[in-house]
Amino acid sequence: MTPAAVGQRIRSLEEYVGRRLFERSANGAVPTAEARKLLPVLNTGFSALESALDELQPTQDLRRISVTMPESFAENWFALVLSDFTVRHPEADFRLDASNRDHDLASEDYDFAIRYGKPLGDPFDERLLFGDSVQPVCAPDFAERYNLRRGREDLNGVPLIHVLNRTGDPGWIGFEGWGRAFGIDPSSLDHGIRFSKAGSGLQSAIAGEGLVMAGLVEAYHALADGRLTMPFSASKRYETTYKYRLVSRRGKPTSRLQDAFSNWLTDLAQRHNQAVKDLLECFPG
Numbered sequence: 001m002t003p004a005a006v007g008q009r010i011r012s013l014e015e016y017v018g019r020r021l022f023e024r025s026a027n028g029a030v031p032t033a034e035a036r037k038l039l040p041v042l043n044t045g046f047s048a049l050e051s052a053l054d055e056l057q058p059t060q061d062l063r064r065i066s067v068t069m070p071e072s073f074a075e076n077w078f079a080l081v082l083s084d085f086t087v088r089h090p091e092a093d094f095r096l097d098a099s100n101r102d103h104d105l106a107s108e109d110y111d112f113a114i115r116y117g118k119p120l121g122d123p124f125d126e127r128l129l130f131g132d133s134v135q136p137v138c139a140p141d142f143a144e145r146y147n148l149r150r151g152r153e154d155l156n157g158v159p160l161i162h163v164l165n166r167t168g169d170p171g172w173i174g175f176e177g178w179g180r181a182f183g184i185d186p187s188s189l190d191h192g193i194r195f196s197k198a199g200s201g202l203q204s205a206i207a208g209e210g211l212v213m214a215g216l217v218e219a220y221h222a223l224a225d226g227r228l229t230m231p232f233s234a235s236k237r238y239e240t241t242y243k244y245r246l247v248s249r250r251g252k253p254t255s256r257l258q259d260a261f262s263n264w265l266t267d268l269a270q271r272h273n274q275a276v277k278d279l280l281e282c283f284p285g
Contacts, residue, residue: 044108062255066095069114072198073244074098076218078114085264092257105249111258113247116167120247127262129244129269130276133216133237134173137228139208148211148231150285154185159210160192163201171241175213182236202228216276217244224279233285244269 010029014021022029069078074096086094097110105113105124119126138148146158155175166172173181175189192210195201198218205212206227214228216237222228230236246265248254254262 044104048108063091063093063257064095064111064255065092065258065261066097066110067112067114067261068097068099068110070116071098071100072215072218073114073116075199076202076222077220080221081268084268085261088264089257089260092261105247111248111252111254112262114244115247116169116244117242119245123250125248125250127246127266127269129246129265130217130273131243132240134178134213134240135216135230135234135237136175136178136211136232137214137219137223137230138205138211139227140229142205142208142211143229143231146211150233150236152232153183154188155211156185156188158188160189161201161204161210161212162192162194163198163213164194164196166198167242169240169242171239172215173213173238178213178236178238181238182232215240220272220276220279224275230283234280234283235285237280 007029010022019034020032021035022031075098078096082094082096086092102113102115114129116132142148148158160175162174166174176186178184179186179189193204195204198214201212202214202219202222204210205214206222211231216223219228223230246262248262
């Protein structure tokens, strides 16, 4: 489409809605603030259109498995176990969306969602995967350098790593809440650096930069292979309220590969739960 034709379409749209939607300049057209407000609605509409068109391609759908999940969960847990499924099913067309936005499974084109939250109920089917806990973790040499051990009553002088804007879970606490729960001097818990993403905080802790308050699910692989440790023992974990669940739209037809994926993940979650129990025994308190 030529620039002139694009300009004509813009003018027609503005005449239809009765207001200016783009600011013109020598470099082109830039959407106004009012136009930008329409973007979420348009994205939903385009996703629904894409879903409808995809349904006209049954051969592709039989191989496709599209899953959306929280970004940190994807980076720190799921991406490290996915090959176990893809090796078994190399024909799968696997599509993973790592996003902290809760996509609407009723209208958007995803076969499954892994959600951290409360049960959704109708019109969804849900499989409980596992719960979580929050606890301070750090690199083993960091724990030794700062003499982090059971029975310590304050964290003065210890570099802390805070992760902001984590979740709406009332049971997900930061250092301040953890200190109140386990008798650590709160005045020693407000210093340190702050990250907006959990993955960044974990990587900083693995590099020996500080002590981070992390979810057990996200930190599991690094704890299991020794890159991280729980310096105050497993007894200083704080159980979260929300849980991880595999969610799908009830009544939606599923392919053989999609059924295989949901069964694989359910079985993997059971094995993970046992592995967590075994891991926690390595940090007695």
